[in-house]
Amino acid sequence: xxxxxxxxxxxxxxxxxxxxxxxxxxxxxxxxxxxxxxxxxxxxxxxxxxxxxxxxxxxxxxxxxxxxxxxxxxxxxxxxxxxxxxxxxxxxxxxxxxxxxxxxxxxxxxxxxxxxxxxxxxxxxxxxxxxxxxxxxxxxxxxxxxxxxxxxxxxxxxxxxxxxxxxxxxxxxxxxxxxxxxxxxxxxxxxxxxxxxxxxxxxxxxxxxxxxxxxxxxxxxxxxxxx
Amino acid sequence: xxxxxxxxxxxxxxxxxxxxxxxxxxxxxxxxxxxxxxxxxxxxxxxxxxxxxxxxxxxxxxxxxxxxxxxxxxxxxxxxxxxxxxxxxxxxxxxxxxxxxxxxxxxxxxxxxxxxxxxxxxxxxxxxxxxxxxxxxxxxxxxxxxxxxxxxxxxxxxxxxxxxxxxxxxxxxxxxxxxxxxxxxxxxxxxxxxxxxxxxxxxxxx
Numbered sequence: 424x425x426x427x428x429x430x431x432x433x434x435x436x437x438x439x440x441x442x443x444x445x446x447x448x449x450x451x452x453x454x455x456x457x458x459x460x461x462x463x464x465x466x467x468x469x470x471x472x473x474x475x476x477x478x479x480x481x482x483x484x485x486x487x488x489x490x491x492x493x494x495x496x497x498x499x500x501x502x503x504x505x506x507x508x509x510x511x512x513x514x515x516x517x518x519x520x521x522x523x524x525x526x527x528x529x530x531x532x533x534x535x536x537x538x539x540x541x542x543x544x545x546x547x548x549x550x551x552x553x554x555x556x557x558x559x560x561x562x563x564x565x566x567x568x569x570x571x572x573x574x575x576x577x578x579x580x581x582x583x584x585x586x587x588x589x590x591x592x593x594x595x596x597x598x599x600x601x602x603x604x605x606x607x608x609x610x611x612x613x614x615x616x617x618x619x620x621x622x623x624x625x626x627x628x629x630x631x632x633x634x635x636x637x638x639x640x641x642x643x644x645x646x647x648x649x650x
Numbered sequence: 651x652x653x654x655x656x657x658x659x660x661x662x663x664x665x666x667x668x669x670x671x672x673x674x675x676x677x678x679x680x681x682x683x684x685x686x687x688x689x690x691x692x693x694x695x696x697x698x699x700x701x702x703x704x705x706x707x708x709x710x711x712x713x714x715x716x717x718x719x720x721x722x723x724x725x726x727x728x729x730x731x732x733x734x735x736x737x738x739x740x741x742x743x744x745x746x747x748x749x750x751x752x753x754x755x756x757x758x759x760x761x762x763x764x765x766x767x768x769x770x771x772x773x774x775x776x777x778x779x780x781x782x783x784x785x786x787x788x789x790x791x792x793x794x795x796x797x798x799x800x801x802x803x804x805x806x807x808x809x810x811x812x813x814x815x816x817x818x819x820x821x822x823x824x825x826x827x828x829x830x831x832x833x834x835x836x837x838x839x840x841x842x843x844x845x846x847x848x849x850x851x852x853x854x855x856x
Binding site: 431434435439442446447508510512513515517518649 | 698699700701702720721722723724726728730731732733734735736737738739743747748750751752753754755
């Protein structure tokens with residue numbers, strides 16, 4: 424198959440998913456509000472002590488980002504599975520893993536990118552300084568695509584299963600642990616003055632690894648779900 | 651030429667069919683008939699490569715479809731029970747995005763012509779698909795028949811919820827495809843109004 428029709432298929436998927444997200448913008452907006460509310464709950468619960476807030480900020484922001492991503496996972500494949508678009512996707516004469524990559528990219532733009540863009544504002548709320556904010560944004564920029572990649576495997580595995588919302592959380596959250604540790608670690612170590620480069624490199628490594636393995640695993644899970 | 655060699659299929663504990671052999675030449679339509687639950691849809695899904703058969707193989711022009719992989723998907727257009735259209739998109743957007751996904755992108759005017767050919771008026775083109783009736787949604791999905799250049803069509807109950815006029819239009823389109831040496835496999839409960847020399851029937855016992 425020619426490269427142009429491969430590009431047609433992948434860009435077709437991305438365009439359609441972005442158009443759908445614009446038509447249903449309230450879904451994406453709700454994820455963003457969820458993130459803001461979860462993050463704002465901590466100062467209310469822990470108390471307004473600036474030193475404490477600054478210490479917990481990296482962990483809180485990263486856990487909130489993780490939960491936001493988790494909430495949006497049910498929108499990656501389930502609608503396509505229910506209305507038959509997934510069948511059509513599997514029968515496209517292109518490698519399914521590339522189409523999956525397109526879908527995950529669209530999912531990241533819809534649900535991951537807003538988190539990255541909003542994070543400096545939320546970090547400011549916790550009294551993070553300029554450098555720590557920069558590292559926070561960078562760590563989320565490297566980490567959230569990995570969350571979408573890993574999440575897609577889980578979302579594909581639970582397709583058509585009853586109570587899939589909770590199951591996908593149980594499946595995916597343990598896999599998110601390394602990303603959480605490196606992501607929050609990057610911000611913490613930059614605040615401690617030892618620089619976040621080591622943790623950021625590890626996040627980058629996670630991203631590269633998930634870019635290679637996740638689409639392939641997701642494609643295999645999707646084929647099984649449709650049998 | 652589409653050929654099934656010694657196919658058998660099991661869903662759960664139930665054996666739907668075994669040692670099924672059938673051969674369809676280009677220019678012919680294979681109508682798969684049988685009771686509910688006799689395995690018609692499973693057979694069509696095996697033909698489409700969505701479902702691997704328990705035993706046996708499907709051959710396209712003599713080659714096993716599981717070896718052809720993407721080369722085979724490039725030959726077929728599959729329309730299942732589900733329409734594969736999005737409720738939030740208009741008819742035109744749905745048609746254009748499913749054609750782009752299939753790797754056969756079409757222009758907006760092409761999509762509109764196809765929708766008109768199947769009897770969806772311009773008024774309907776701009777509405778989100780969620781307000782369309784079942785029959786109208788089915789027609790949006792079937793409009794792909796006017797745009798696809800694939801030789802093999804696999805259609806699962808294409809006439810469900812269509813009115814008589816639309817059924818006739820779709821049948822005509824199928825006939826035109828057969829005259830251009832296309833090959834069609836249809837799962838249906840209805841009589842298909844085509845010349846007898848184009849028709850071939852496969853009855854699944856259930």
